[in-house]
Structures are given as structure tokens and as C-alpha cells.
Amino acid sequence: MKDYSRRNFLSKIAIGSTAVMAYSTYSCNRSSTKIDLPLKASDGKILKAGLIGCGSRGTGAAINFLDAGPNLELVALGDIFQDKLNKCRQNIREKRKVEISDQNCFVGVDAYEKVMDAGVDLVILATPPYFRPEHFKAAIRNNKHVFMEKPVAVDPVGARSIMLDGIQAQESGLKVVTGTIKRHQLDYINTHNRVKNGTIGEIISGNCYYMQGKLWHVNPQAQWSEMEAMIRNWVNWTWLSGDHIVEQHIHNIDLMNWFIGSHPESATGFGSRQRRITGDQYDNFSIDFTYPGNVHVNSMCRQINGCTNQVSDLIRGTKGYTNCENTIFSNSGEISWKYPLSEEQEKDPLYFFRRSYTQELVDLVEAIRTGTELNDAVITAESTLTAIMGRMSAYTGQTVSWDEVLNSELRLGPKTFVMGQVDMNKSIPVPGQ
Template sequence: GANSKINLGLIGCGGRGQWIADLFLKTEKYNLVAVADYFKDRTDEAANRFSIPENKRFNGIHGYKKLLELKEVEAVAIETPPYFHPEQAANSIEAGKHVYLAKPIAVDVWGCNTVESAAKKATANNLCFLVDFQTRANASYKECVRRVHNGDIGKILLGEATYITGPTWGHMDKYLRQNPNNVDARIRAWGLDAKLSGDVIVEQNIHAIDVATWFLNAAPIKAVGSCFKKREFLGDCHDAFSVIFHFPDNILVSFCSKQNGAGWDDILCRIYGTQGTADTHYFGTVKIIGDEPYDGGRLPNLYTDGAVENIKTFYKNITEKDFSNPTVPPSVRSNLTAILGREACFRTKQSPDQKFAEITWDELIKSNQKYSLDFIT
């Protein structure tokens, strides 16, 4: 009923997993009843923090499947490296659990398709499936997008999306330096691993790309770009990306990101129209400048507030039996858009003399690209 608490299982007990579990508990609408992580020390750390008994903590690559066998677990929060999301989400729905999934939903085309199918199955089986994008839960962002869709900035001409930050994941570098070829080290340092994370453009920059696809309400037709690795960290992720996405109606969106250096941090999306400009910042203001202005104010703490909002919505959807799962299709679209950008960059990097080489949306979808990690069985 509306007053009863939902029994939650946590899959992924790292920094974000524990942080999310804490936010779930603070709403006072959930009990945390079981935890799972690849690493025993992580599982135990979370279990001890949240008073989970020995027989409700699981580790190892398939540990989460034991968590899914527990009858009392009604819902799961999946906060693992993105490579694992599709399989874990699909198996959770298969086991009859509601799913709260961290972004990005996947690292490859196959993963996006798997999540999309799992969510359709969820709807058919009266289960909730929510993808946690903080911006999409925010009232100012929602209103700004509504106004753009309503024609408040006129005809859209051009867009830009940017994610500028310093060197993230430095703490993971030490695991690789201590033991570069060790499986456990590689999984601990997942943020520096292009296959486990999807690379920076998919794992992190998707926040900016997602807002652009939300404003345009479309997928790109093709993309061209390039990327480089300039920082000293080990691993195969790139820290500088630049992409031009070609959307329908000849709308170009320029995207750039860095995960290195100092002096300026911003996650922004700007959409330029014939009568105005929408200007949105994850850590700042959301507004429209032009004939029909809008001031959505300054967002002091979207990172936390957006997650809390999504956690409350998840509860509401479960208790009110709303199984429409509207967060999934746009998340699939923006995830594939980020992958399209990544593949465009990789194609250029691999071409002779790094000559720019475009990739089309249709080509990407047809490829049904699937990453496989030989060390994970």
C-alpha cells in the first residue's frame, strides 16, 4: 500500500552505490535488505554501514543473482560499472524486481537494445524501470524544455553541448599502476577502462548529450569527430572529445568535452533559435534569453536533488502501479547518441592521417556492436 516500505536490494556497493542507498533510506520509504558487489570488501563495507546480515550480502561476478533469488527483495538499485548494467537489469526484471538504474544504461548498441527490451518486458509484467538522469527530474529543466517544444525560441537553428571538467578517477589510477594486468585492478579502475565505462563521452558526457537530444526530441542522423588522450593516467579512456552531430532539419549540435586540466568546470547545453536561446547549466542557471524569456533560477545541488526526486518518483510509480516507464526510451536514445559520437571519434583516430570519417545512425544500429570482456566469465 501507499504507506508500506519497499524492500530494496543494492547491486554495486562502491562510492555511488552507498551514496544512493543512503538517499533511498533517507526518504523513509524503503528498507535496504540485501547488498551485492564484485568485491567482498565493498560488500562488507556497505553491509556493515547499513546493518545487513551475513546471509544477505553477496560478492563475485554472479553474486547479484543470489540477491535476485531473495523473495523479500522487491526492487533493486543498480550502481555498478556501466558494462554490467544491461545484463543485470535484464536479469532483475526476469526475476520480477522493479529496477532503478544508474546512467549510462549501457556501453554498446547491444546493451542499449537489451535495456530497451527489458523495460518493455517490465511494463508487460507490471514492473517499474527508472533510469536516473538528474536533469530530467528537475522542474526548471522540464519547464525550459517544454517552452522550447512550445516554440518559445522559434525555429531551432543550432545547438551546443559541453562537458568540461578536471581529471576525474585519479584515485583509480593507483590500482592499475600497482597491478596493470590484474582483473580485479581493472574492475576497480573501471572509470579508466573504455569497455567497462563506455569511455568518457558515454559514461560522463552523456549528461550534456542527453539534454541536447531532449530539447531536439530527435536522434542524430550522423556524426563526425575526434578524440585524444592527453593525461597521464593509465587505462584506455580519452580525455578530450569534439563531435559535430547532424540532426534532422539540418540542425547541427557541436559537442566538446575534456576530463583533464584546471580552471573551468561546466556541463552546459545551449539551443539557439530564431527568437531566442535556451541556456542550461547543470551546476548553474537554467534560462531562456529572447522574445519569450524564462528564468528557471540557479540550481544549487542538482546532483543530489535530481536523484532524490527520481527515488521518490520510483516509489510513487511502484505504489501507484504506474508501469509506463517513460524514462527508458529517451535514455536509450541519448545513450546511442553518445555511442555514435564515440564511434565517430574512434573511426577518425583509426583512419589514415586521422582524416575525419563520419558514421551514420543507421550504420551504428545495424552494427549491433557488443563489447566482450574475455576476463569476465
């Protein structure tokens, strides 16, 4: 796909975005009354799923699928590494009493193709994000419904690929859900609905933060090739994860896009590498995103131990402000609305957060069985591209516009994918250079 002329590409994306956004995550054309979601998907014919990417998140998503409703079967597993597949297979056997047959367990770079040929109706894509565009394209070409983890790409070329294949999925009647969590979390949905209906007035600014300690790293072992060592340590390499502004902070960035109702027009930011010991990523970013109407969002993320942690969001309007999750305040700081909690929810502060992982799969299965419009591909690609725009600004020290990133030919990763030495630039980005 090389023809990315601005007119042709943007016109097709605009048409696709209109169709994909029609369902608008349960909150279009709603009043301010409370919105509810089904705890289980409707009954129906058996749906068979295949998991591609057998790490901890893939294993969790597979279990979430099995919990999403009746007549759901996990029938195939695929991963590059045998030990990852074995561990996933054992966990699913122990936690859900589901046994995956030997003939439906596939290992290697081409395992994703074999999973799609294993008689599945839908696929769960949970590999490192670098692989997402290729796997998503294969899923749509093979007429599979999709759950895929965020982010959906690590570079502009990959994000555009997701957008165009997302439009193809829409035209083919395929359902697509992405793991952004908050768009499928009941308290956020209800808060968004009230903001959309004018409770805080016109949005004038926003703040979003994902600041915590380091995640994890894996030290290379002598028997591993350089490629294997990088993939096993994927969360620390930009070509595999997109850097943590893309891989993790996308949750908050996606939320800003959702509540504001648009992607930003530009990003100006900075970041640095202070204490990270592996990979080539930064460990902190601060980005000023400018949205239409000169609405500015301050976005900060950090992965450094021993610092103040904060994961939060705030959107301010002319009539008040909100934490986006469950509370709306007046301009004077008084609570004007709070999501009504059940007794069970009041006792468990993480109820909705934990529930959202299964809810994403409930929503996918429900859409498949009822024919409801549901396609997160384009909106999540736009949020991914927003995060990439912020990363590009921080890496270069330059203001980056939406048109620049949307039309950029930047492609990360090795030119050829082989389990050996990796011939690519691994230097740390230096702003201004």
C-alpha cells in the same frame, strides 16, 4: 539475442518507444504553467530494495532510496569485492541506522542473482556500465522494478539489449528510472516544458559541454589479477565505462535529445589522448551531431587538469535561446523567463542538483505505488547509443550514422569473464586506422 534485422528490430523499438515515452518525464500535454514534483513519495506497503554495486554511487543511490518516502527498506547488498560491500554496509549503518543482515550480503560475479532472490521488490543497479545490460535483463526476468545508473551500456549490442528489455518492462508493468538526473530535476523540467510549448520557436542548433579535470585512477596492486585491477580502475577503461563521452558526457547528450525530441541522424567528430596515464580511453572529444531537419549540436567533453572548465548547455531557436536549466532569453539576449526560486533555493545554487538524486528515487517509488507510467530505459539507451556513436566517430575518424550504430555488432569486453589475465585488445584507438 542475435536477430537484429533492421526491419524487425526498429519496428519493435518504435512501438516500444511510443509506449515508453507516453509519460515524457512530466511534461507532455502541459501548458506553460509551473510544474511541481512531490518531495516525498506517497505512503504505501513496504517496498524492499537490493543494491547491486556497492561503490560510492551505489551507496549514495541506496541512501537516496531510503530518503525517498515512508515504508522503504534496503535489505540486500551485492558486489564483486568484499571490501566494497563492507564499506557500503558501514556507511549505510552510520548514516541511516540501517543494518543489512549477513545472509543478505553477497560477494562475487554472481552476487546480482543472489540479491534478486533475496525477497526484493526493486533493484538498484550501480556497477560499472559494462555489466548493466546483463543485470537489467535479469531484473526484468525476475519481475523487479529498477533504478539503474547511466550509462546503460558501453556498446551497441548492450544498448539494443536494454531497449528490448525496456519494452518488456513496459509490457510487464515494471517501473524503470535511470540516473540521468536532469529529466528528474525540477528547474530543467519546467524549462523543457516551455521550450516544448514553443517559447523559443523552432530549434535550430545546440551546444553542450562537459569539460573538467581528470576524475580518478587506481594503481594496480601486486595481489590483484589483471581483471580485478581493471574493474577497480573501471572509469579509465572503455570496455567498462564506455569512455568518458559515454560515462559522463551522456548527461548533456541526453539533455539535447530530450529538448530536441529526437536522437541524431549522424555524428562526425574527433578526439585524442593527451595526458591520461591509465586505461585505454581518450581524454577529449569534439563531436558534431546532426539531428533531423539539419539541426547541428556541437558536443565537447574533456578530462584534463589545468584547462578551462565548463559544464553547460545551450539550445537556440528561431525566437530565442535557453541554458536548458532555468532561463530563457530573447534573440537580443534579454531574459524573457526565469524559473521562480523560493528563498531557500535562491540561497543554495546547488539545491536542484542535490535534490535530483533523491527525486529520481521519489519518482520511482511514486510510480510503483500509484501505477503511473514511468520507464526511462529506451530513452536512456538511445542517449547512450548517441554517445557511443560520437565515440565511434572520434575513434575511427569517420562519420557514423544512426542506422550504422544501431545495427552494429560491436561488443566490448573479454569473451569470458574470469578473475585472471585478460585476453583482449588494450591498444589506444587511432583515427583513420
